[in-house]
Amino acid sequence: MREILVISGxxxxxxxxxxxxxxxxxxxxxxxxxxxxxxxxxxxxxxxDHKKEDFVSGNEAVIDPDLCTGCGTCAEMCRFDAVRExxxxxxxVDPLRCEGCNVCxxxxxxxxxxxxxxxxxxxxxxxxxxxxxxxxxxxxGEENSGRLVSLLKQHAREVAKEKGxxxxxxxxxxGIGCPVISSLSGTDLAVIVTEPTLSGQxxxxxxxxLCEHFRIRPTVLVNKFDLNxxxxxxxxxxxxxxxxxxxxxxxxxxxxxxAMVERKVVTEMPDSPFTDTLRSAWARIExxxxxCASASK
Amino acid sequence: MIISVASGxxxxxxxxxxxxxVSVWDKPVAAVDLDVxxxxxxxxxxxxxxxxxxxxxxxxxxxDAKCTHCRKCADLCSFKAITVMAETLLVFEEMCHxxxxxxxxxxxxxxxxxxxxxxxxxxxxSGDKPYLMGRLRIGEAMSPPLMRHVKKRxxxxxxxxxxxxxxxxxxxxxxPAVASVIDSDFIVLVTEPTPFGFHDFKLAWExxxxxxxxxxxxxxxxxxxxxxxxxxxxxxxxxxxxxxPFDRAVAEGYSKGQVVAEVSDDLKRVxxxxxxxxxxxxxxx
Numbered sequence: 001m002r003e004i005l006v007i008s009g010x011x012x013x014x015x016x017x018x019x020x021x022x023x024x025x026x027x028x029x030x031x032x033x034x035x036x037x038x039x040x041x042x043x044x045x046x047x048x049d050h051k052k053e054d055f056v057s058g059n060e061a062v063i064d065p066d067l068c069t070g071c072g073t074c075a076e077m078c079r080f081d082a083v084r085e086x087x088x089x090x091x092x093v094d095p096l097r098c099e100g101c102n103v104c105x106x107x108x109x110x111x112x113x114x115x116x117x118x119x120x121x122x123x124x125x126x127x128x129x130x131x132x133x134x135x136x137x138x139x140x141g142e143e144n145s146g147r148l149v150s151l152l153k154q155h156a157r158e159v160a161k162e163k164g165x166x167x168x169x170x171x172x173x174x175g176i177g178c179p180v181i182s183s184l185s186g187t188d189l190a191v192i193v194t195e196p197t198l199s200g201q202x203x204x205x206x207x208x209x210l211c212e213h214f215r216i217r218p219t220v221l222v223n224k225f226d227l228n229x230x231x232x233x234x235x236x237x238x239x240x241x242x243x244x245x246x247x248x249x250x251x252x253x254x255x256x257x258x259a260m261v262e263r264k265v266v267t268e269m270p271d272s273p274f275t276d277t278l279r280s281a282w283a284r285i286e287x288x289x290x291x292c293a294s295a296s297k
Numbered sequence: 298m299i300i301s302v303a304s305g306x307x308x309x310x311x312x313x314x315x316x317x318x319v320s321v322w323d324k325p326v327a328a329v330d331l332d333v334x335x336x337x338x339x340x341x342x343x344x345x346x347x348x349x350x351x352x353x354x355x356x357x358x359x360x361d362a363k364c365t366h367c368r369k370c371a372d373l374c375s376f377k378a379i380t381v382m383a384e385t386l387l388v389f390e391e392m393c394h395x396x397x398x399x400x401x402x403x404x405x406x407x408x409x410x411x412x413x414x415x416x417x418x419x420x421x422x423s424g425d426k427p428y429l430m431g432r433l434r435i436g437e438a439m440s441p442p443l444m445r446h447v448k449k450r451x452x453x454x455x456x457x458x459x460x461x462x463x464x465x466x467x468x469x470x471x472x473p474a475v476a477s478v479i480d481s482d483f484i485v486l487v488t489e490p491t492p493f494g495f496h497d498f499k500l501a502w503e504x505x506x507x508x509x510x511x512x513x514x515x516x517x518x519x520x521x522x523x524x525x526x527x528x529x530x531x532x533x534x535x536x537x538x539x540x541x542p543f544d545r546a547v548a549e550g551y552s553k554g555q556v557v558a559e560v561s562d563d564l565k566r567v568x569x570x571x572x573x574x575x576x577x578x579x580x581x582x
Contacts, residue, residue, distance in 0.1 A: 010335045011468050012308005016493065037469040038306040038500060040493045059375065079396050096475055096508070101396030102375045140504030143472040146438065174307045174468055175334035178438035198554040199312065199337035206335065209435045227545075228552035252548070257521050260492050 001160055002293035003153075004285065005034075005187040007172035007180060009203030013193045014223040017256050018278070019171040020044040020265035023130045025282040029167035031133040032156040034183045036121065036148045039135055041171045044265050047126025047133045055121040055136060057147050058100040061093045067112035074104035074113065096141060118142075123152060125159060132159050149173070149182035157186075167289075176210045184211065188296060189289040190218045191247070196231035204235065208242065217292050218244050221281060225249040245288065248281035250274060298579060299455075299462045301481035303505070305497030307335075307468035309487045310517035310541065313551055315465040316341035317558035317568040318485075318575075319426065325460035328423055329451055330430035331477045332467040333416060333440045340554050344428035346421035351414055352431070352446045354439070356393040357400055358411030359386040370399035370408060379408075395442060415443040418450060427454050440467065441476040448480060470497075470504035478505060483579040484512045485538065491522035498526055502533070511582035513538040513575065536578055539571035 006022070008015040019041060023031050033041040061082075063074065068090045075083040075091055082097035083104060093104070093113075105113040120143070123136035134156040138145055156168050170187070173179035184190065190211045194204040204220070211218040220239050225232040232249065239246050253274045259266045267275050302315045315338055319328045330338040339346075357370075357379065364386040371380050378392035379399050390413050400408050416433040431447040433440050444467075451462055466477035478484050484505055488498040498514075505512060514530055519540035530537050541547065541557075541564075550560040558568040 010308060010337075011306045037471045038497045040306075040496060043492050043496055077397070077401065096479060099394055099396065100375055101394055101398060102373055103396050103398040103401070106373050106398060106402065138471060140470040140500050141472070141475045141507075145471050176435065177334045177433065177440050177473070179471075181436070181438050195552075197552040198340040199335075200552075202337060202340060203335045206435065213436045224548075227548050231552055254521070257491055261522055263492065 001157070001166060001168065002188045002289045003168040003170065003186055004189050004191060004289045005170045005172050005183055006191045006193060007183065007207055008174060008193045009176060009207030010199065011174040013195045013200065014256060015193045016040045016044070016171055017260065017266060018193055018221065018223070019169065021267045021278050022169060022282050022285070024265045024267045025279060026167055026169055028165050029131055029169045030156050030160045030163070030165050031128065031131060032152055032168060032170040033133070033135040034149050034152060034170050034179065035173045036136045036138045036145050036152070037173060037179065039137060042135055044260065044263060045128040045130065045133060046263065047128045047135065049124040049126035052122060052124040054119055055123050055148055055151070056117050057120050058118050058143070059102070059115045060095055060100055060118045061098050061104050062114045062116065063092055064112045064114060065090050067110050069110045069112070071109060073107055073109060077103050077107055121148060123148065125155065131165070132163065134159060145173070146178040146182040149179050150185070153186060176206050180207070180210065184214050184216055187216050188292040189285065190216050191285055192218050192220050193223055194220060194235060195224045196222060196228040196235060198231070201231065201235055201238065205238065208244065219285065219288055220244050220246045222246060222249045224252040226251045247284045248277050250277055298483065299464065299481040300483045300485060300575060301464045301466050301478040302485045302487060303466040303474060303478050303501065304468055304487040305470055305501035309489050309494060311468065311487050312337045312341060312465055313517065313557045314485060314487050314515055315463055316556045318463050318572060319423070320556045320558045321565065321568045321572050322461065322463065325458060327427040327429065327451065327454050327460055327462045329447065329462055329464045331444050331447060331464050333431035333433040333443050333447070334467060336430050336432055338465045339428070339430055341556050342423040342428060344421040344423040346419045348420040350418050352416055352418050352443055353412035354395040354415050354442050355397065355410050356390055356395055356413045357388055357408040359388050360407050360409065361386050363405045363407035365405055367404065369402045369404070373398045373402050391438065394439065415439065418447055420450070429454065440473045444473065444476050470500045475504060478510070479508060481510065483575060484510050485515055485575065486512055487515045487517055488526055489518045489522065490516055490524065490526045494522065495525040495529070499529065502535070511578055513578050515571065516540045518543040536574070538574040538578065539567055541567060
């Protein structure tokens, strides 16, 4: 089994549109949307869920006003400024700031702080026209997205094992923080989608460093390369210096948004130079991931 | 007044709006990049950074010799960052959220304050405007503590000079995004009129509405996709403060690191009227 992760360091580079097309082109795969914060892949793939579960993770402090004596120990000890006075000499926890660390619960002399488990989102397994898909939605404002990412990957691997599928294809989260670090774990090949902008290059370099940090081989796909050919050249130079293969350069093409509006992936649109390039890019990604997967065994 | 520029997801034009607003803001203003995972604002505002400081987070340092293996620390820790394994006290630094609970509870002083670097706080000037940014260390998972640090410094800057601040917030709607906008006076929500953009926009609206802050919308790349964002805003009574037309000149200017408000007079007028609309909406709130 091999795992391919599409990431971008930042949003808006076309990661999900390209993952959708790869989902169409790949044979034998389970799909997984790891961008639990703002998942979009389901918009293109319309999964019909046959399994749906709550994601419960961590705890949240809640002060019982009947037991609170107003001593203020909780507010004094909270490092997240999550406890505030209510005005009548009692205290309450701001759920948006609470990290669920347990400190106020432990140190409250009146044992007035309850610590219920937190329902942070939902996750499910569904069937799409391109195969099974594991996906989730974190409730807005929730944390623990790293844990939810790990859980999704674990289920995607199980589905692959059960159904004898050879590839786990993941749409990663943007950024380089907690959910991305979780996304990278167990990945054979990271496909970094970038665009020829100053920020695109900056973010590419940071996410490539992150891949190297975790010893995962990155390969690069430059989207909208014709928006700034000079910047594209700089990205290519950076890649060749770092020994990253650029698997494709895709032009800025309205076909991507047109497909999205029709809830289709780009390769379901009529053939064009854009879709041809995409097909050869996918063929190359498959080869590279095969090499990486066998090298790690 | 602190204005946070946020978006349900990345790539919608948050940094375009932030840098342009800073450029046309005609009152004393500070520019702040709180997107510490992928800070990009400096690529446009090109500040001269004159101070870079490392930001640490307090984490426990274990002294195994003093530990009596009572496990009180491990029982308290919600993040599994500290454990007693076969008579050894272990700290997993990367998991620690820095709540300080273990330090407070250890009866033997076997845990003392140590530090883990989160990243850097960089300060400087873009023209005559103070500029602040955080930059998360590669491999560090926790951005909110670094953001809190940048915000504390911003409070000092505002306290000293009484200026406004415009903040480029992290994308998404989870903890870093909420941590970023929670102390602002006005939230500018940037979106684009595509199915992805609309979906993420609704999530952002859901995430930020409970904060009870005045909020307005900027539709970027207006003209592509469909009208669902505009329809939703009309239904919820959310003001659309500006529409930035989809224009290859904007995309090309952005790709070169140009402040979009400085690309043409027409675009400058779009952002000046956005500035005025923000002031108007914030005053009503």
